[in-house]
Amino acid sequence: MDGIGAWVLDVIAALGYVGLALLLVAENLFPPIPSEIVLPLAGFLVGRGDLVLWLAVIAATFGSVAGAMILYALGRYGGRKLVLRYGRFLRVDAESLDRADEWFRRCGDWVMLFARVVPFARSVVSIPAGTMKMPPLRFIVLTTIGSGVWNTLLIGAGVILGANWREVEGWIGSYSNAVLVAVAVAASAFPTIRQLRKD
Numbered sequence: 001m002d003g004i005g006a007w008v009l010d011v012i013a014a015l016g017y018v019g020l021a022l023l024l025v026a027e028n029l030f031p032p033i034p035s036e037i038v039l040p041l042a043g044f045l046v047g048r049g050d051l052v053l054w055l056a057v058i059a060a061t062f063g064s065v066a067g068a069m070i071l072y073a074l075g076r077y078g079g080r081k082l083v084l085r086y087g088r089f090l091r092v093d094a095e096s097l098d099r100a101d102e103w104f105r106r107c108g109d110w111v112m113l114f115a116r117v118v119p120f121a122r123s124v125v126s127i128p129a130g131t132m133k134m135p136p137l138r139f140i141v142l143t144t145i146g147s148g149v150w151n152t153l154l155i156g157a158g159v160i161l162g163a164n165w166r167e168v169e170g171w172i173g174s175y176s177n178a179v180l181v182a183v184a185v186a187a188s189a190f191p192t193i194r195q196l197r198k199d
């Protein structure tokens with residue numbers, strides 16, 4: 001097991017579900033802690049009997065929402081300027097923020113739900129939700145649903161794969177490309193569909 005995997009395992013072994021939740025908070029904020037490692041490893045621990053599946057999903061989802069709320073608050077109360085000032089720590093640059101803003105303009109709040117199952121976009125999409133003053137309750141509900149789906153899928157994959165849980169990382173790369181293409185197509189088509197409905 002590599003350094004990150006061993007460290008994640010140590011955190012969960014020491015703190016249990018609290019450690020899993022904290023790892024997902026950090027995953028939203030810092031690049032070296034990808035959910036593609038944390039969640040399948042948690043699934044492996046579920047399969048081994050160290051964690052309970054539904055508690056692991058709840059803990060991971062709580063952590064995901066808490067981390068997303070931090071980014072949302074930065075966007076809402078600090079604005080774009082503050083976000084970009086600390087962008088190198090948050091994995092955010094002007095180009096990725098512009099892209100997320102465009103998704104919001106084209107698709108509206110529902111982009112929050114779909115972006116939660118796209119690596120990297122999962123985190124950055126919280127910032128324009130804040131800068132565009134998305135209602136907090138709506139943000140929390142959509143984030144919880146989307147994060148819950150993502151966490152359940154990756155933890156479940158870890159349970160199924162067992163000791164081969166690292167294979168999930170390779171799958172996510174191919175999946176991410178396909179989803180990003182689909183999101184781009186949907187974002188382009190959405191304004192036309194909305195206009196046709198109005199007419």
